[in-house]
Amino acid sequence: MAGQKRHAEPAAGNGILSRRLLLEGALVAGVAGIGSGASAEPLKVQSWMKIPGAGFAGYGQPSRYEEKLVRLIPPPPNPATQGVGAARTPLQLLDGIITPSGLHFERSHSGIPDIDPEQHRLLIHGLVKRPLVFTVEALHRYPMQSRIAFIECGGNSQALNAPQALPLNVAAIHGVFSCAEWTGVKLSTLLDEAGVDPSARWVIAEGADSAAMSRSIPLAKALDDALVCLYQNGERVRPSNGYPVRLLLPGFEGNMNVKWLRRLKLAAEPAMTKDETSKYTILLRDEKAWQFVFPMEVKSIITRPSPGLALKGPGFYEISGLAWSGNGSIRQVDVSADGGQSWARAALHAPILPMAPVRFRAPWQWNGGPAVLQSRAIDDTGAVQPARGAFAAERGLRGVYHYNAIASWRIDEKGEASNVYA
Amino acid sequence: MSMLRRLALIAAAVVTTPAFAQPPQFGQPIAPADLAPWDISIGPDGVGLPPGRGTAAQGEAVYIVQCHACHGEKGVGRPNDALVGGIGSLAPGSVPVKTVGSYWPYATTLFDYVRRAMPFQESQSLTSDELYAVSAYLLHLNGIIGRDDVLDAQSLPKVRMPNRDGFVLFPRNPK
Numbered sequence: 015m016a017g018q019k020r021h022a023e024p025a026a027g028n029g030i031l032s033r034r035l036l037l038e039g040a041l042v043a044g045v046a047g048i049g050s051g052a053s054a055e056p057l058k059v060q061s062w063m064k065i066p067g068a069g070f071a072g073y074g075q076p077s078r079y080e081e082k083l084v085r086l087i088p089p090p091p092n093p094a095t096q097g098v099g100a101a102r103t104p105l106q107l108l109d110g111i112i113t114p115s116g117l118h119f120e121r122s123h124s125g126i127p128d129i130d131p132e133q134h135r136l137l138i139h140g141l142v143k144r145p146l147v148f149t150v151e152a153l154h155r156y157p158m159q160s161r162i163a164f165i166e167c168g169g170n171s172q173a174l175n176a177p178q179a180l181p182l183n184v185a186a187i188h189g190v191f192s193c194a195e196w197t198g199v200k201l202s203t204l205l206d207e208a209g210v211d212p213s214a215r216w217v218i219a220e221g222a223d224s225a226a227m228s229r230s231i232p233l234a235k236a237l238d239d240a241l242v243c244l245y246q247n248g249e250r251v252r253p254s255n256g257y258p259v260r261l262l263l264p265g266f267e268g269n270m271n272v273k274w275l276r277r278l279k280l281a282a283e284p285a286m287t288k289d290e291t292s293k294y295t296i297l298l299r300d301e302k303a304w305q306f307v308f309p310m311e312v313k314s315i316i317t318r319p320s321p322g323l324a325l326k327g328p329g330f331y332e333i334s335g336l337a338w339s340g341n342g343s344i345r346q347v348d349v350s351a352d353g354g355q356s357w358a359r360a361a362l363h364a365p366i367l368p369m370a371p372v373r374f375r376a377p378w379q380w381n382g383g384p385a386v387l388q389s390r391a392i393d394d395t396g397a398v399q400p401a402r403g404a405f406a407a408e409r410g411l412r413g414v415y416h417y418n419a420i421a422s423w424r425i426d427e428k429g430e431a432s433n434v435y436a
Numbered sequence: 437m438s439m440l441r442r443l444a445l446i447a448a449a450v451v452t453t454p455a456f457a458q459p460p461q462f463g464q465p466i467a468p469a470d471l472a473p474w475d476i477s478i479g480p481d482g483v484g485l486p487p488g489r490g491t492a493a494q495g496e497a498v499y500i501v502q503c504h505a506c507h508g509e510k511g512v513g514r515p516n517d518a519l520v521g522g523i524g525s526l527a528p529g530s531v532p533v534k535t536v537g538s539y540w541p542y543a544t545t546l547f548d549y550v551r552r553a554m555p556f557q558e559s560q561s562l563t564s565d566e567l568y569a570v571s572a573y574l575l576h577l578n579g580i581i582g583r584d585d586v587l588d589a590q591s592l593p594k595v596r597m598p599n600r601d602g603f604v605l606f607p608r609n610p611k
Contacts, residue, residue, distance in 0.1 A: 146463030
């Protein structure tokens with residue numbers, strides 16, 4: 015078993031093993047400490063095998079033993095303005111790449127509107143040959159496309175701008191990130207029908223919430239891969255994600271993927287809405303701020319181990335996480351257990367899709383000592399996820415939005431994980 | 437196949453081809469007057485601003501009734517966003533206090549946002565005069581216009597915001 019022995023050898027410092035251990039499905043029996051050694055309890059026939067189970071439900075629910083699998087909802091700054099804020103996806107408790115629809119993150123500016131799809135309308139107007147109104151029923155008659163895509167709030171991971179590392183978990187730091195299969199009509203199809211005027215450069219998209227949330231979108235993106243979505247993971251888009259119609263701009267910051275889409279106005283200039291001036295702009299080290307920051311740049315996070323998911327003694331663990339880029343596909347993910355002093359490549363799980371997260375995994379033999387776990391993603395444009403120092407050197411740490419630097423979990427001798435800067 | 441039949445087939449093909457090539461068209465045309473109630477966009481050039489007028493002196497009363505509970509005395513903030521102050525706080529090394537006065541590049545955005553989204557419990561409920569007046573009040577509290585300066589569709593777009601030149605385009609957007 016020479017091959018096994020080779021795989022069980024460290025691929026990077028502090029116990030990171032070769033990803034081939036996972037890729038080739040090789041047995042890991044050769045790895046020290048893989049089993050607990052103690053014998054299992056004698057087996058008994060459980061009660062649920064002796065009586066019939068429950069009947070059928072119209073809409074299935076998770077097991078009652080999974081009650082803690084819920085979104086994290088930080089209290090709003092003002093109880094009177096309920097529905098302002100976010101519900102954050104518990105990525106540390108999920109695996110694979112798809113976020114169940116009920117756990118997809120939600121960022122709302124004025125609550126979730128209760129929209130009757132019969133009365134909802136989508137208006138396309140402005141610099142077009144003929145303004146058009148679409149009923150939801152009409153939108154369903156067009157040819158549809160599906161794609162798996164992430165949506166990441168522009169403000170995701172902003173807690174890592176703080177001068178001191180805060181004691182937060184994956185959901186609290188990185189939880190305004192989710193992924194779904196989205197299905198709908200290409201926006202270009204609808205724009206072609208309205209007839210875009212040659213002078214148009216922007217599309218001002220607006221939601222039917224009571225904030226009429228609005229963003230200016232470059233026409234090139236609208237004509238490229240923008241999707242007017244009717245379905246999320248196979249069922250109609252959830253109210254918290256824009257029922258009955260939401261815009262998907264693959265790879266672009268979440269705020270631009272306007273929910274409850276009711277209006278698209280073609281224009282020569284951007285509207286300079288509240289959310290593209292006073293918010294979602296990145297104040298740099300000097301007094302200038304980046305505006306119209308569209309793509310969510312290359313990034314990865316380790317979801318397990320992570321704060322709240324303590325290791326149970328030294329031995330074998332899988333380091334698992336998500337990597338994504340708003341500029342394309344993930345080419346490579348490296349992991350480190352020694353705070354970035356040495357790296358080994360993680361295994362990437364198919365499918366590897368543009369503007370979609372990739373699940374990565376790396377085998378790790380924890381020796382029971384201190385460790386700092388990091389992941390670093392590289393996308394197919396060659397962009398490398400920056401270290402926190404390099405990230406801060408370019409833009410400072412006052413920018414709030416689009417934080418994509420390498421994140422670190424410290425593992426202490428008890429196996430507890432915590433957020434650190436390393 | 438007879439020549440006649442062949443011609444008939446060709447003619448049929450010519451007639452039916454456009455029907456196949458025709459993309460689906462399920463949008464309903466709408467006249468500009470009929471869509472106007474939905475067109476609430478206001479650009480930095482002021483296009484879309486409604487008739488009406490107001491001053492800071494008039495806007496103070498609107499603010500106290502509609503805004504004070506969430507945005508605090510004279511817009512200082514808490515529990516919700518601060519609307520006033522922070523001018524100069526964007527300087528390198530400072531902790532930025534981003535308000536209408538210190539950060540927002542266009543006064544038209546203030547009018548547009550208040551009209552579409554405020555007051556929180558009842559959006560799109562203020563009259564145009566109230567919107568001009570409360571916008572004037574917030575600009576006055578930030579020291580940008582005078583207490584009796586009149587805001588209307590002509591004067592609002594001409595208001596020069598302190599951070600008007602504070603923004604640069606992100607250098608790594610897709611081409």
